[in-house]
Amino acid sequence: MAGEKAGKPRFGAKSEFVRSLDRALSAAEVIALAEKRGLRLTPAFVYNIRSAQAARAVPSRPAKNGQSLRASPEAQLRAAIAQIGLARARQILDEVERTFAGG
Secondary structure (H helix, E strand, O other): OOOOOOOOOOOOHHHHHHHHOOOOOOHHHHHHHHHHOOOOOOHHHHHHHHHHHHHHHOOOOOOOOOOOOOOOHHHHHHHHHHHHOHHHHHHHHHHHHHHHHOO
16 A cells, blocks of 8 residues: 555454464463564553453353353352362362362
8 A cells, every 4th residue: 555654563463463462372472473474562451451452352242041141250260169069179179278278
């Protein structure tokens, strides 16, 4: 296009690039890959794009079990207990209690 600076990425190219990569990659790895493509990124940019993507990924509709996905922590705990069973939940809670007690 006329008037476009040579070598300047199109609008949104950096964000698309970050979103296209696996979230398991560290910000430093993302930056290194971007540099190979001629894109200059900062760690803050990578974190901002990823956090915005994660915020949009949480659906606001109810889950299949009828619980809201943005339910209170207590409601989430109850749903988790219902899913894994009471006996296993007690084992996990005992482990957590021992961890907090320092044992």
